[in-house]
Amino acid sequence: MPALSKGASEECVRGRGRPRDEVARARILEAALQLLEELGFASATTDAIAERAGASKATIYRWWPDKAAVLMEALRGTVTQDNPFPDTGNLRQDIRLQLENFISLLSGQRGRILKAFIAAAQSDEEVAAAFRSVWMKPRRDATKALLERHQQKGRLAKDLDLDLVLDLLYGPLYFRLLAGHGPLTPAFADAIAELALEGLPQG
Amino acid sequence: MPALSKGASEECVRGRGRPRDEVARARILEAALQLLEELGFASATTDAIAERAGASKATIYRWWPDKAAVLMEALRGTVTQDNPFPDTGNLRQDIRLQLENFISLLSGQRGRILKAFIAAAQSDEEVAAAFRSVWMKPRRDATKALLERHQQKGRLAKDLDLDLVLDLLYGPLYFRLLAGHGPLTPAFADAIAELALEGLPQG
Amino acid sequence: MPALSKGASEECVRGRGRPRDEVARARILEAALQLLEELGFASATTDAIAERAGASKATIYRWWPDKAAVLMEALRGTVTQDNPFPDTGNLRQDIRLQLENFISLLSGQRGRILKAFIAAAQSDEEVAAAFRSVWMKPRRDATKALLERHQQKGRLAKDLDLDLVLDLLYGPLYFRLLAGHGPLTPAFADAIAELALEGLPQG
Amino acid sequence: MPALSKGASEECVRGRGRPRDEVARARILEAALQLLEELGFASATTDAIAERAGASKATIYRWWPDKAAVLMEALRGTVTQDNPFPDTGNLRQDIRLQLENFISLLSGQRGRILKAFIAAAQSDEEVAAAFRSVWMKPRRDATKALLERHQQKGRLAKDLDLDLVLDLLYGPLYFRLLAGHGPLTPAFADAIAELALEGLPQG
DNA sequence: ATCTAATCGAGACGGTACGTCGAGTCTTCCC
DNA sequence: GGGAAGACTCGACGTACCGTCTCGATTAGAT
Numbered sequence: 022m023p024a025l026s027k028g029a030s031e032e033c034v035r036g037r038g039r040p041r042d043e044v045a046r047a048r049i050l051e052a053a054l055q056l057l058e059e060l061g062f063a064s065a066t067t068d069a070i071a072e073r074a075g076a077s078k079a080t081i082y083r084w085w086p087d088k089a090a091v092l093m094e095a096l097r098g099t100v101t102q103d104n105p106f107p108d109t110g111n112l113r114q115d116i117r118l119q120l121e122n123f124i125s126l127l128s129g130q131r132g133r134i135l136k137a138f139i140a141a142a143q144s145d146e147e148v149a150a151a152f153r154s155v156w157m158k159p160r161r162d163a164t165k166a167l168l169e170r171h172q173q174k175g176r177l178a179k180d181l182d183l184d185l186v187l188d189l190l191y192g193p194l195y196f197r198l199l200a201g202h203g204p205l206t207p208a209f210a211d212a213i214a215e216l217a218l219e220g221l222p223q224g
Numbered sequence: 225m226p227a228l229s230k231g232a233s234e235e236c237v238r239g240r241g242r243p244r245d246e247v248a249r250a251r252i253l254e255a256a257l258q259l260l261e262e263l264g265f266a267s268a269t270t271d272a273i274a275e276r277a278g279a280s281k282a283t284i285y286r287w288w289p290d291k292a293a294v295l296m297e298a299l300r301g302t303v304t305q306d307n308p309f310p311d312t313g314n315l316r317q318d319i320r321l322q323l324e325n326f327i328s329l330l331s332g333q334r335g336r337i338l339k340a341f342i343a344a345a346q347s348d349e350e351v352a353a354a355f356r357s358v359w360m361k362p363r364r365d366a367t368k369a370l371l372e373r374h375q376q377k378g379r380l381a382k383d384l385d386l387d388l389v390l391d392l393l394y395g396p397l398y399f400r401l402l403a404g405h406g407p408l409t410p411a412f413a414d415a416i417a418e419l420a421l422e423g424l425p426q427g
Numbered sequence: 428m429p430a431l432s433k434g435a436s437e438e439c440v441r442g443r444g445r446p447r448d449e450v451a452r453a454r455i456l457e458a459a460l461q462l463l464e465e466l467g468f469a470s471a472t473t474d475a476i477a478e479r480a481g482a483s484k485a486t487i488y489r490w491w492p493d494k495a496a497v498l499m500e501a502l503r504g505t506v507t508q509d510n511p512f513p514d515t516g517n518l519r520q521d522i523r524l525q526l527e528n529f530i531s532l533l534s535g536q537r538g539r540i541l542k543a544f545i546a547a548a549q550s551d552e553e554v555a556a557a558f559r560s561v562w563m564k565p566r567r568d569a570t571k572a573l574l575e576r577h578q579q580k581g582r583l584a585k586d587l588d589l590d591l592v593l594d595l596l597y598g599p600l601y602f603r604l605l606a607g608h609g610p611l612t613p614a615f616a617d618a619i620a621e622l623a624l625e626g627l628p629q630g
Numbered sequence: 631m632p633a634l635s636k637g638a639s640e641e642c643v644r645g646r647g648r649p650r651d652e653v654a655r656a657r658i659l660e661a662a663l664q665l666l667e668e669l670g671f672a673s674a675t676t677d678a679i680a681e682r683a684g685a686s687k688a689t690i691y692r693w694w695p696d697k698a699a700v701l702m703e704a705l706r707g708t709v710t711q712d713n714p715f716p717d718t719g720n721l722r723q724d725i726r727l728q729l730e731n732f733i734s735l736l737s738g739q740r741g742r743i744l745k746a747f748i749a750a751a752q753s754d755e756e757v758a759a760a761f762r763s764v765w766m767k768p769r770r771d772a773t774k775a776l777l778e779r780h781q782q783k784g785r786l787a788k789d790l791d792l793d794l795v796l797d798l799l800y801g802p803l804y805f806r807l808l809a810g811h812g813p814l815t816p817a818f819a820d821a822i823a824e825l826a827l828e829g830l831p832q833g
Numbered sequence: 834a835t836c837t838a839a840t841c842g843a844g845a846c847g848g849t850a851c852g853t854c855g856a857g858t859c860t861t862c863c864c
Numbered sequence: 865g866g867g868a869a870g871a872c873t874c875g876a877c878g879t880a881c882c883g884t885c886t887c888g889a890t891t892a893g894a895t
Contacts, residue, residue, distance in 0.1 A: 143265065145264070192396030196391055469754050488858075546751075591821050598805035605804070605808060608770070840892095842890100853878090860869100861868105
């Protein structure tokens with residue numbers, strides 16, 4: 022996980038020296054998020070983040086490989102909290118809740134930030150890598166685990182490619198977010214869930 | 225359209241001085257497009273564009289407000305309709321062909337250009353509007369007409385919201401294009417078509 | 428004199444085409460002089476001269492080889508003798524009047540022009556020669572004649588090198604004009620005259 | 631002293647951050663001097679200085695306000711070293727040595743550079759400010775200190791305005807340097823010193 | 834109670850691209 | 865053919881940001 026902060030919750034062997042200042046880490050992420058919302062991706066400079074956080078650039082670059090990683094982690098931190106992955110035991114309900122949650126996420130401030138990120142990722146492979154590892158993968162893994170539970174309980178065909186299912190479910194939502202050709206409403210999320218579900222081989 | 229070149233096809237009253245060098249303008253846009261494809265948005269520098277176009281930076285900045293505007297206009301010139309929309313009479317086959325065609329389009333140079341276009345649209349509503357009207361709408365209208373024919377022939381439920389269907393079909397493809405978390409292969413197109421079809425109420 | 432305008436008073440063979448517009452030439456030189464006084468040598472751009480003169484840059488570069496030549500010719504037009512050299516019969520008074528007159532000259536528009544002239548002379552021997560013959564020599568000759576009268580009347584040592592005296596008296600004034608490290612006031616002129624006449628008061 | 635490099639020999643309180651790289655500073659000044667001598671004032675570009683010094687333009691502009699200030703300090707650095715201000719205890723001898731030293735300085739490569747600087751200063755207030763603060767002021771301060779010692783020892787009137795004295799002594803030398811109407815020989819320096827000290831011999 | 838090592842804030846560094854400006858040239862139409 | 869308008873190339877300017885590095889100061893565990 023090179024794009025992620027190293028320390029965090031890992032099992033540090035607790036070396037000799039001064040330990041990492043977790044308060045500084047939190048201040049940096051908070052400052053990064055503020056600047057991301059205020060100025061956008063390109064204008065949120067590392068110097069500005071360091072200054073607002075009362076940290077030094079060296080501290081930032083000790084724990085994150087580049088600017089994109091900081092902003093990505095700041096973004097992710099604001100999402101995982103308020104985005105519990107429901108497991109009601111009912112496949113249709115789980116999926117609808119997932120998509121509705123995601124729609125409500127995209128509709129707020131986070132949606133704009135996410136758009137800026139994906140835009141930046143198109144012209145910068147580092148940003149793209151950070152986006153995939155910090156944002157996409159954890160969310161997809163969590164949703165995949167949910168679907169796997171449904172598979173194991175027999176509510177979903179066992180040979181189904183879950184990556185495909187995730188693309189079918191989330192693709193339309195990202196599509197509207199980025200192309201802006203239609204509204205991002207809960208009703209849209211439900212309709213997509215409905216269409217997609219009826220096609221899934223419900224073994 | 226302030227972000228675009230002023231002159232172009234406008235009704236210039238043919239002022240007194242030396243007229244704009246349209247050849248140089250074309251060379252600049254051509255160079256911009258080449259560099260965009262070769263290096264991406266961020267690495268396509270104005271100096272490089274000027275050098276390859278045999279123009280000077282001053283000329284570029286006389287006609288475009290900044291680098292993004294040059295690249296945007298270069299991009300816009302490539303958006304043309306040259307995709308035959310097949311109509312075989314078989315819904316499944318039509319959809320598969322559509323998606324496979326689109327995949328092959330995205331896989332080439334046009335895919336990279338499209339990515340850059342969508343990226344630019346995220347921070348510029350004018351670009352976004354142009355993208356929707358010049359790229360999205362004609363293509364969606366054509367595909368919608370195809371689906372409507374299938375509806376009239378009874379192969380597709382008559383009360384189906386076709387915009388929803390288009391999002392379900394194309395969303396996953398745009399999603400992989402922009403997020404880059406999976407390959408854009410014909411097999412992927414087929415799999416999406418299959419999943420989507422099985423869910424459509426084939427009344 | 429390649430640095431000057433070609434036409435002027437030369438015997439033009441009166442070729443086929445439209446003759447040179449002498450009014451435009453005069454407007455260009457007038458504009459050049461104004462801008463030289465207002466902004467200095469570097470900030471008096473050719474674009475500004477052309478705009479103020481209502482001329483085009485092409486016209487300027489048709490008749491002068493470069494910007495310096497235009498400004499030089501504008502400058503040369505202002506070098507005229509209009510300074511009465513007083514002869515009161517009193518050495519001290521004569522010298523003080525001379526220096527005070529010179530100070531008042533330097534303080535006005537002519538001072539700024541003179542600065543520009545001397546600056547140009549540093550990198551152009553032709554300008555330097557013109558400066559010495561057109562400006563320096565007549566003025567020094569006149570002052571030398573005045574001092575010679577004082578020598579003949581016994582008020583000044585007969586074996587005194589008058590060039591040296593002129594440098595001692597005028598050098599400090601030119602120095603402040605060009606280095607700008609102190610004010611060019613009549614009081615300064617008087618003080619220099621006093622010191623030069625009496626020598627440094629040695630405790 | 632805004633036109634001067636900040637650090638140098640000042641009593642820095644040794645702030646927290648990384649200290650200024652004095653080696654880089656020396657390399658920049660050395661490169662500036664070389665280019666000044668090779669190409670002259672106008673053609674010694676900041677990019678060339680940075681490249682030859684192995685430094686970056688940002689480093690140059692961090693410590694000097696503009697190109698003129700760098701070149702000025704480079705020039706000054708080469709002079710103050712090999713130009714000790716003598717203090718023999720004899721006023722006349724000190725002054726003669728000072729002026730003779732200055733004449734020998736003006737006669738070499740430095741004289742040409744100095745002329746170019748003063749010329750540039752006439753049309754560029756930034757250069758003028760740099761010239762006064764980097765060249766004039768330190769040299770005048772040093773000579774003033776010398777004269778003050780003579781004042782304190784009673785060899786020079788205590789109420790004498792030393793700025794005036796400096797103009798009387800150095801003005802004639804700068805005058806000949808810039809107007810070029812007479813030779814810059816040691817004999818000239820001696821004659822000026824003699825006249826200034828004793829006053830004009832009034833027959 | 835030191836010693837040692839890793840951390841911190843501060844901030845200077847090399848590098849790269851930006852967008853601006855002026856000089857001098859060239860190209861069109863108008864007189 | 866001369867002149868006004870104004871677009872062009874060239875090249876330097878000074879600025880901004882990135883990611884790296886080097887200080888002195890701080891804070892632990894190890895000796």
